Amino acid sequence: MSHPTYFAVTTDTPDLNAVTALLKQPDVGAIITFTGSVRGATRRDGLPAQTLHLEYEAYARMAEEKMAQIAEEIWERWPLVKGIAIVQRVGTLQVGEMTTLVACAAGHRDQGAFEAARYGIDRLKQIVPVWKKEVGADHSVWIEGDYRPTSADNN
Amino acid sequence: MSHPTYFAVTTDTPDLNAVTALLKQPDVGAIITFTGSVRGATRRDGLPAQTLHLEYEAYARMAEEKMAQIAEEIWERWPLVKGIAIVQRVGTLQVGEMTTLVACAAGHRDQGAFEAARYGIDRLKQIVPVWKKEVGADHSVWIEGDYRPTSADNN
């Protein structure tokens, strides 16, 4: 594959204009970008009633390799998808801040880029080694993931 | 509805960071953004072999009203979608330049925002009065739309 890619674990806010520009090629006519951000109110039992902020931690080197693997999985499923960007922020993130980004480019909007972006964020939450802690006024709680990757989730 | 909205017909390049920021609210956790851009190579008969640039023209006031109508249609179909932005660029656009943007916000990624963004761009291409002309080296061709809106396409 020679499509443009960008995989990053970073403490910086992703610049959507710059990420989109990275995926531009003359034959790209559509880019779908998912961005996730920190929500202000949580509802789950055992967690602080009001999230003050989140702290994200990553196994950065493995995370970036798994992002590249997700891109390969996307190209296998949607061969018309071209450039792919996947970004995970780490560190202290306040309500409203962007936490993650998945962008997929294609020639046209009907060539799988919507489905690919959706697959990308779903898959990121399964196999990219990142963990978040909700930090409330008086205590913190690590969020529990519910997917157990096996060796079948390797490339 | 009191969700944030942004509907624009503009000659300026949309700033994805700014548009995304407009849709941010404390209960927004996911934003899906579709961006369309000018492709370099065209394949249709009768058109210049190589697009030099496109010229977009809009019936701006009706276009912005139809964008607002599309947002209403989205909220009817995906009631959990929150803020919506729809932007159409007009004027002379070169290969690679962004032509259109549809962004939908929601609490979570599984609340219809992917489907809503897809619906938004499909619907924009049906009912928002904008026309484009491909300008080649020696002649220009207006692109023909293939959807005939009726009064059923009004709000």
Add this chain to the structure above:
Amino acid sequence: MNLTIQLFATLKDRAGERHIDVTVAEPATVADVLNTISAEYPALAPALPSSLVAVNRQFAEPTTRVDVGDEVALFPPVSGG
């Protein structure tokens, strides 16, 4: 009544103008307006069957009524995005 018809895209190119003026008897429908345009603007006539009409920025049918002061526009099926 006098109506100003806004033209876009191929219709504007055919007419060589951004808008044209027509006079139609009241009460008028979109079909009446189109018949008048067809007779008075031969350059536009061939394009009218495939064109769309908007009245007050809503898509209109041949039977849609047109009143004094209405905003009327004539254009081909849209091709933006």
Add this chain to the structure above:
Amino acid sequence: MNLTIQLFATLKDRAGERHIDVTVAEPATVADVLNTISAEYPALAPALPSSLVAVNRQFAEPTTRVDVGDEVALFPPVSGG
């Protein structure tokens, strides 16, 4: 052989350290490594059944072989995004 095990999230908090060192006999599997950790780091033992192991940044099974110089990490199911 000596192995350095990287710890993340709850595992790091339990151990109070970013990595621990263990010594296991060769040839070793992930199960052997986990048994050694369980015996030598009581604070980590309760969390091991629900934890994941990566060897050279790939998800490992109990039967996965671990060799000298391998990069081994121990962490809970992921919760990023």
